[in-house]
Amino acid sequence: MSDRQMTSYPQQIIYQQVIKPPTNGMAVTSLVLGIVAIVTGIWIPIPILGLVMMFLAFLPAVLAVIFGHVGLRNATRLGGIGRGASLTGLILGYVTLGLSVITTFLWIVTAAAASSSGQ
Structure with a gap:
């Protein structure tokens, strides 16, 4: 063996x-x-539907901005992981908030002009 x-x-x-x-x-x-x-925010400039969509788009936009800032802070701690997603969420949230603020301002100006002209 x-x-x-x-x-x-x-x-x-x-x-x-x-x-x-x-x-x-x-x-x-x-x-x-x-x-x-x-x-949901893309529908904000449409007259009647936009009022409903403004309320539906506001909360996700605010949360996207908050989570985006926290995500950017985490990305610097993690070495850049998730930086692009954080920036994209921030940009989309701010664009939606800006669209709702501009549309609200234009509706107020339009209502004031219509009431002052006597129509």
């Missing part, structure tokens, strides 16, 4: 822990809320 046949070692099992890369949940949340805000 040879030495090879006599010495058989049992198989060793190697356990390796899987390490997930860090994620930036606030950035993803900001992006999703920004998309929801701009999709």
